[in-house]
Amino acid sequence: MKPELPLHLEFNIEGGNFTRAGFASSEIKKVLKQLDVDMAIIKRTVVASYEAEVNVVAHAYSGTMYVDIDGQTIRIALVDEGPGIPDIEAAMREGFSTASVSVREMGFGAGMGLPNIKKNADQLDLSSEVGKGTQVVITLGLGLK
């Protein structure tokens, strides 16, 4: 059965909890499958949202993911409370990373996350306030008729 549109979902993301990272993106994947979205678009969407989710887990204290799906697009907003990003331009550069050794040993933190999100999203909006938190908004067209 198809979920009714427009659809709004919210997920809490716990900073530091790598066991649960990916839960929200997994739920997004299920919904997009139910909506018969093209597999390639689903993959781009969930890769972007998953990297963003991992970023919150790796860097922030806590965060919320707001997902809005209408007939045309999916908008995924991740709002976190955390240290923020002092230099967004640097953070967008491939290979740039401030991740801890333990995050690197978890298989992330090689400075590929934000570039990966940018490559997969139709649009990425990033704003941050040092000492307060970061807001990442990912938008993709769903290609639905």
Add this chain to the structure above:
Amino acid sequence: MEKKITVADVAAALDLKVLSGEKGLDRMVTGGYVSDLLSDVMGHADAGQLWMTLQTHKNVMAIASLKDLAAILLVNGNQPEEDTARQSDLEGIPILGSSLEAFEITGKVYEHLKKNAIIQR
């Protein structure tokens, strides 16, 4: 008779770029190790192995030096960071480079070492 093969031999045979640490090209290669997790290499790699990874930061040199690895082979076109290359020159542990992904270049290194009877099967 035990066969011997150097970092230079592997680099020449597989068309690898020498990115730094040229003076260590005569180091002996006794096997290979693949990992992007530094703690894993720290715990399990053996002296004389050629280490394939995509990690480029300075810590890889510290580990290569501590474990007395033959050389580092950066996969997928990765380049060593500046201080990583400097450390490689200083210690005489070469950093090689390949444009291929880890799976493919590892396959080729494995075949080459097998052909030269450095590893069995």
Add this chain to the structure above:
Amino acid sequence: MKIRQIAEILDARVLCGSDKMDYSIEVAFASDLMSDVLTLKNDHVLLITGLANTQTIRTAEMSDIQCVVFARNKIVTEDMLELARQNEIVVLQCRYSLFRTCGLLYGAGVKPVF
């Protein structure tokens, strides 16, 4: 190549997905960095890794990877297997190093991505 043949070459244990041994794998990718795996565009990829945690399985889920090989007898937890089952991912575990695992599969004709 079928997953069954891959398991035989690696003398691997099938930890879950034993009903999917006839699935075909086109290419293999070896990495311990999940962001690296998440850049792949290919379908039907075999992931060979030494990183064993729930994020390995999550990454396979997001990337539509059907089979994961954990090298060097990495410990795979019940949580990881449960997640793999939910997403119909085959999990293999072998005792060989990542180096040998890649070497054996490459030698057997498994192709790289791209």
